[in-house]
Amino acid sequence: MTATLRTLITLPRMLRHGAAVGAYLPPDASVVLDPPAPELRTALTAAYAGDHVPARELLSATRVGAEWERRGGYVPRLAESALHSPGWLDAWLAKSPGDPDALLVKAELCVQQAWEIRTGARASDVSPDQFRAFFALLDDAVPVIAAATELNPTDPVPWQVALTHARGSQAPREVFDAYWAEATGRAPHHYGCHLSAMQYLCDKWYGSHEEMFDFAERAAREALPGSKLNALPLLAAVEYDVVADGAPSEDGGPIDRSRIHAALRRAQELSDAYPHGDPEVAGVRNHLALMLILADRHGEALEQFRALGVHATEYPWAYLGDAREEFLDFRTGVRMHVAARMPFFSRPKPHESRSAPSAPAVPHSLALVAAPPHTVADAALMCGVPLRIAPAPGKSSYVELAADPEPGVRATLLGEDRLTAAADTLTTGEPWPALILRRTGDRYGFTLLQGGRKIADHTWDPAARVPDHAAVTATASALAEVYSITDTRPLTHLLRGSDTPSRRQSALVAALGLPPIPPGFGTREEILTTLPDARVLASRGFLAGILDTLTGDHPAPRAPRWWILRTAALLLFTPVTAYAWWSPDIGWLRASLSTIAVCYIGGQMAGAWRRRRRLAKG
Secondary structure (H helix, E strand, O other): OOOHHHHHHHHHHHHHHHHHHOOOOOHHHOOEEEOOOOOHHHHHHHHHOOOOOOHHHHHHHHHOOOOOOHHHHHHHHHHHHHHHHOHHHHHHHHHHOOHHHHHHHHHHHHHHHHHHHOOOOOHOOHHHHHHHHHHHHHHHHHHHHHHHHOOOOOOHHHHHHHHHHHHOOOOOOOHHHHEEEEEEEEEEEEOOOOOOHHHOOOOOOOOOOOHHHHHHHHHHHHHOOOHHHHHHHHHHHHHHHHOOOOOOOOOOOOOOHHHHHHHHHHHHHHHHHOOEHHHHHHHHHHHHHHHHHHHOHHHHHHHHHHHHOOOOOOOOOHHHHHHHHHHHHHHHHHHHHHHHHHHOOOOOOOOOOOOOOOOOOOEEEEEEEEEOOHHHHHOOEEEEEOOOEEEEOOOEEEEEOOOOOOOOHHHHHHHOOOHHHHHHHHHOOOOHHHHHEEEEEOEEEEEEEEEEEEEEEEEEOOOOOOOOOOHHHHHHHHHHHHHHOOOOOHHHHHHHHOOOHHHHHHHOOOOOOOOOOOEEEEEEEHHHHHOOOEEEOOOOHHHHHHHHHOOOOOOOOOOOOHHHHHHHHHHHHHHHHHHHHHHOOOOOOHHHHHHHHHHHHHHHHHHHHHHHHHHHHH
């Protein structure tokens, strides 16, 4: 069966079931990449604001309670914060130079600084200057790691850092073995130490595919029930199939597929043991979802996406491109693939909720469009989702999504933030821009669209690192060009920080000369219902959208889209009409119908041109 024929057979199923399959999944706008646990998020938010106390208290609690797994996950995230905003860690060390928790974060920071210089590129793509700086920074990290191990002798996490250091510094196997013995002597089943060790043993570093799988399978056999070590063979499978492309290593042949299948079974059992939405196994489920897709087990992959909820992780998706975009694209692809395989007259089975107690933050979005409501409505007829449009000061419009109890397949395929996707359609071929504002919990952001393409994008997240200055400058310049702002410095200042994101978002809107954000945005749905003259533009099918665009009657000057569609229709129907009257095989009825269509479209365009001239004179 050819691919074209297969597509024709499955397309009706996809159109019928596409909206229903996976409808329980959280919206794309809710998905967050590597969201920190609430207590870690509090510490990160304070750290970026310059306050080290929450981080100190958080790590102190893990040390006193010997919560080594949590500690091993917190330290790299806090070190990443210090990598981009070092002031809080410097203040902590200045106040308590002998604090074992502060020294541990400093040790991890030293290693991360070295890798920041080297980058994650292959050795052949790293310059000699980068390598020299890389090894120099790793040398500087040695006494800091040693101090961290001495200040808290029972802690395995400094040895987790040491194992990562061994990989970067090209430490010989006897040094790695000594570090590994120190780590397992303190915590035989520590996940972070095993993960660092497995990277050292993989084929791209100092081991082989066979040695990596042997190590991972042995750790899984000895793991405690419910331990993430049960998923270590899965991570080895991703390393082999995705990173190394299943290529045989120099030391041996390919890995037997039965070991890959066994790794998937073990990881599925681990995933089933945790409630849906539990961030503890989010990394496992992200890797499992990708491997199930590669194994053409899309139904099972969809179950993993359901269990994940909003918890996307950087890896394995970053191996394929932009991590969050790849996660969302694969998730949508799985939904459509499952829909295409369902019998046409069947219905998706209802799902049972096994969600974790905490609910994800609800995303809210609002578009500020620099055009009056009737112009926006005319351009939005083919968006495929219902929109509520309200007039705003300065001949602008507010636009939000209206309730859509039964979204069609077009709405499902819109994917990432339906309002942004709708704005992409309604700005196509138009001179005016649309700024889509987003609020999800304490994360705020915007996307600027013009001419049907994304011009700029930004997010304020109090728990995330301060954005790169070059990226912020580029975003500010794009905003300034679109909205005719001469001085970009106020915009750059608003984009550069992440504290008080609500204030920064509102101040940016004011700096761009846009209408103020309506009260209640971010706290409840459909805030435009309270504004005067708000109207709902119902969703339309593709053909209905074209028909409404062709036949709509508006007293205002027609938008460019209106003229483009009618010109195209006239160019299509005119030769068809000529051929219909010339050919004896078509008949007078069809020729008359095409003639009526040409006259109708031509009359519309002539009338619109006359109104345009009258309005120009008046």
